[in-house]
Amino acid sequence: MLTSILASGLAVGAIYALIGIAYNTMFSASRVMSFTAGQLGMLGGVLGSLFVLRLGLPFVVGLLVTLACCALVGILTEIVAVRPVLKSLDQHLYVLSTLALALMIQHAVAVLWSTEPHPFPRVFGPASGGITDEKFWLPILTCIAAIVALELLYRRTLVGRAFLAIAEDNFAARALGLPERDLRIASYALAGMIGALAGFAGGALLLAFVGNGPLLNFYGFVPVALGGLGNNRGAIVGGFALGIFQQAANFLVGGIFSSVAVFVLFIIVLLAAPQGLFGAPATRRV
Amino acid sequence: MSVTRRQFAVGSAAAAGAAAFPFPRPAIAQSEPIRLGWLAAMTGPSSAPAVGFNRGVVWAAEQINAAGGVKGRKIEVITRDTQGDPTKAVNATQEMISALKVHAVWGPTNSGESLAVTPIMARAKMPNIHPCVVDSLIDTTKFPNAFRLAPSNTQWDDAVRGYCLKIVGAKKVAIIGDTTGYGVAAANASATGFAKDGGEVVYKANIDATQPDMTPDMLRARNAGAQAIVVWSTSTGMDARLFNTRATMGWDVPFVGHPSMSSGEIAGLVDKPANWEKVYAIGYRSCSYDDAGKLPQRNQELVDKLKGKVNLADTLLWWVAGGIDAVNLVAKAVETGSSSGEDIIKYWNSVKKYPGYFGDYTFSPTEHNGYPTEDVVMSAASTAKDGTFKLAPGYKA
Numbered sequence: 001m002l003t004s005i006l007a008s009g010l011a012v013g014a015i016y017a018l019i020g021i022a023y024n025t026m027f028s029a030s031r032v033m034s035f036t037a038g039q040l041g042m043l044g045g046v047l048g049s050l051f052v053l054r055l056g057l058p059f060v061v062g063l064l065v066t067l068a069c070c071a072l073v074g075i076l077t078e079i080v081a082v083r084p085v086l087k088s089l090d091q092h093l094y095v096l097s098t099l100a101l102a103l104m105i106q107h108a109v110a111v112l113w114s115t116e117p118h119p120f121p122r123v124f125g126p127a128s129g130g131i132t133d134e135k136f137w138l139p140i141l142t143c144i145a146a147i148v149a150l151e152l153l154y155r156r157t158l159v160g161r162a163f164l165a166i167a168e169d170n171f172a173a174r175a176l177g178l179p180e181r182d183l184r185i186a187s188y189a190l191a192g193m194i195g196a197l198a199g200f201a202g203g204a205l206l207l208a209f210v211g212n213g214p215l216l217n218f219y220g221f222v223p224v225a226l227g228g229l230g231n232n233r234g235a236i237v238g239g240f241a242l243g244i245f246q247q248a249a250n251f252l253v254g255g256i257f258s259s260v261a262v263f264v265l266f267i268i269v270l271l272a273a274p275q276g277l278f279g280a281p282a283t284r285r286v
Numbered sequence: 287m288s289v290t291r292r293q294f295a296v297g298s299a300a301a302a303g304a305a306a307f308p309f310p311r312p313a314i315a316q317s318e319p320i321r322l323g324w325l326a327a328m329t330g331p332s333s334a335p336a337v338g339f340n341r342g343v344v345w346a347a348e349q350i351n352a353a354g355g356v357k358g359r360k361i362e363v364i365t366r367d368t369q370g371d372p373t374k375a376v377n378a379t380q381e382m383i384s385a386l387k388v389h390a391v392w393g394p395t396n397s398g399e400s401l402a403v404t405p406i407m408a409r410a411k412m413p414n415i416h417p418c419v420v421d422s423l424i425d426t427t428k429f430p431n432a433f434r435l436a437p438s439n440t441q442w443d444d445a446v447r448g449y450c451l452k453i454v455g456a457k458k459v460a461i462i463g464d465t466t467g468y469g470v471a472a473a474n475a476s477a478t479g480f481a482k483d484g485g486e487v488v489y490k491a492n493i494d495a496t497q498p499d500m501t502p503d504m505l506r507a508r509n510a511g512a513q514a515i516v517v518w519s520t521s522t523g524m525d526a527r528l529f530n531t532r533a534t535m536g537w538d539v540p541f542v543g544h545p546s547m548s549s550g551e552i553a554g555l556v557d558k559p560a561n562w563e564k565v566y567a568i569g570y571r572s573c574s575y576d577d578a579g580k581l582p583q584r585n586q587e588l589v590d591k592l593k594g595k596v597n598l599a600d601t602l603l604w605w606v607a608g609g610i611d612a613v614n615l616v617a618k619a620v621e622t623g624s625s626s627g628e629d630i631i632k633y634w635n636s637v638k639k640y641p642g643y644f645g646d647y648t649f650s651p652t653e654h655n656g657y658p659t660e661d662v663v664m665s666a667a668s669t670a671k672d673g674t675f676k677l678a679p680g681y682k683a
Contacts, residue, residue: 001505004499004501004502008498008499008501011498012499116522116523116549116551117521117522117523117526117551117555118551118554118555119555127530127558205498205499207555209496209523211495211496215496250503251505254491254506256465256491256492256493256494259494
């Protein structure tokens with residue numbers, strides 16, 4: 001039982017963590033919580049299946065095209081749902097605009113693709129079914145690779161430092177001559193690719209299914225809230241913890257109650273630490 | 287011309303008296319076509335059944351018309367695409383009753399739409415025959431005009447329970463539904479039925495259809511001693527995960543239940559074809575083939591006739607057969623002399639063992655569930671062949 005909890009818990013947790021990072025990447029660049037993050041994950045699975053299984057593209061090409069498509073969806077999100085509401089962030093109109101876009105994506109996929117789950121291509125041969133199956137370790141490996149790549153991007157490249165600068169203080173960054181709008185668009189494209197990676201790596205586990213959009217939107221947001229808005233390390237820890245806790249709850253109290261258990265824990269944590277486990281309390285200079 | 291108060295009073299009374307008598311419903315004129323309204327969810331997420339039914343409807347109407355019609359009158363099928371949306375179904379029904387003045391309505395093809403339109407058709411006394419499974423859609427007191435051509439939920443439930451208890455010999459069962467309204471209601475009804483018939487429900491659960499790992503529930507079912515797992519879900523993803531988990535656990539328990547378990551999409555979702563074996567989904571005797579690959583004679587002849595004219599490879603034979611039967615039941619009513627909606631209802635109420643392709647229907651004024659329960663059988667889920675399935679083991683062919 002323990003191995004099963006760990007295998008599927010860590011795998012699902014890795015997917016949640018990546019969706020959480022996608023949320024954070026968009027939030028850092030715009031202060032907007034874009035509820036399209038889960039749909040990006042869903043698109044990663046659906047497009048991966050479309051390009052590799054249905055259209056027969058080689059796996060690597062399929063992955064690259066999926067990443068490119070989701071980057072475009074990220075850019076579209078910035079243009080359609082985020083940019084128009086940036087001037088009135090205090091009114092939280094972005095909740096409506098990003099949710100509306102998420103719903104449009106969801107319905108478009110349902111009409112153009114299918115409402116039924118479809119198989120996802122296997123990278124390393126047929127399924128073994130056991131805990132050594134790629135559906136369990138591939139999401140974890142992908143999550144680790146994404147974390148390392150992001151760390152390198154943020155710490156070792158000029159563009160990465162520019163991302164951090166606008167995340168830290170976009171007014172100051174603009175005053176220094178950084179192209180804030182272009183960097184914001186690039187951040188949304190990056191978030192699109194991270195979301196796509198989550199769906200692509202988790203495709204064998206979650207299948208290519210339109211219903212994964214709302215699921216990932218929901219469960220991908222929990223690690224962000226637990227870990228602190230904009231805090232990627234918090235999202236990673238929160239994602240893995242959520243996956244393991246959810247799977248343990250499935251074993252201990254049953255599927256229908258596991259969601260309840262997850263959200264009871266979520267509320268308790270937020271009551272104890274409203275800024276998230278790894279977030280700093282909001283301060284205001286007076 | 288002046289009108290006196292007395293004349294006005296007499297005129298008003300006469301008008302009121304005339305209004306008290308209902309206008310006679312138009313009888314079917316001897317030469318006009320028989321207009322059959324067809325409410326079909328031809329597009330949208332739940333369009334597969336309507337697409338299949340439609341093939342049968344079109345084929346049957348063409349056959350009758352090519353043979354000169356019914357007593358010289360052609361069948362005119364008037365189709366409205368309801369897209370699975372109850373609002374559109376209501377609008378189409380109103381149009382069929384008020385503007386198109388159809389003689390009978392076939393459909394809708396899903397219960398959500400049917401729940402919305404059945405009372406409307408009852409008010410208009412419109413003869414209506416449909417294949418929807420929700421039990422409450424048939425009520426001879428409230429809806430004396432509504433007839434069901436396919437089995438009800440209860441008949442499905444009876445068939446599944448009968449197969450588990452009497453044929454598989456599984457007295458201890460686990461019942462798994464999804465978390466939709468249908469999944470919860472069907473699982474509860476199934477559990478009640480098993481308890482009533484002497485079975486023991488050792489484990490019952492409702493699982494979110496998107497849950498990626500089914501191991502926890504399958505382990506609980508095994509530890510509880512389940513000898514069969516009854517599944518009530520329309521989610522093929524959930525079905526496939528259950529089958530894959532069973533294989534990983536090395537457990538050979540049979541799955542019995544909802545027809546979605548025989549959906550062709552599952553072939554791509556199971557880790558290997560063997561995982562789909564020992565899975566028995568609800569099917570129909572008329573559309574099930576035996577060990578020799580033969581259908582019952584009537585339907586073998588139908589399939590031979592349809593070959594090259596109606597595509598059966600991407601649909602189910604019972605959908606096509608049901609569409610044919612619906613058209614034929616209306617045609618038969620007219621052939622036996624029905625000249626109004628009330629006559630059609632009267633004829634249907636008198637039907638006993640009508641030999642349709644999907645089943646032998648029997649209706650009466652107090653029973654409008656026309657499909658014989660004994661013809662609801664289990665099919666071996668992975669054996670689809672031109673819209674038919676192999677009869678599950680244990681039945682007499």
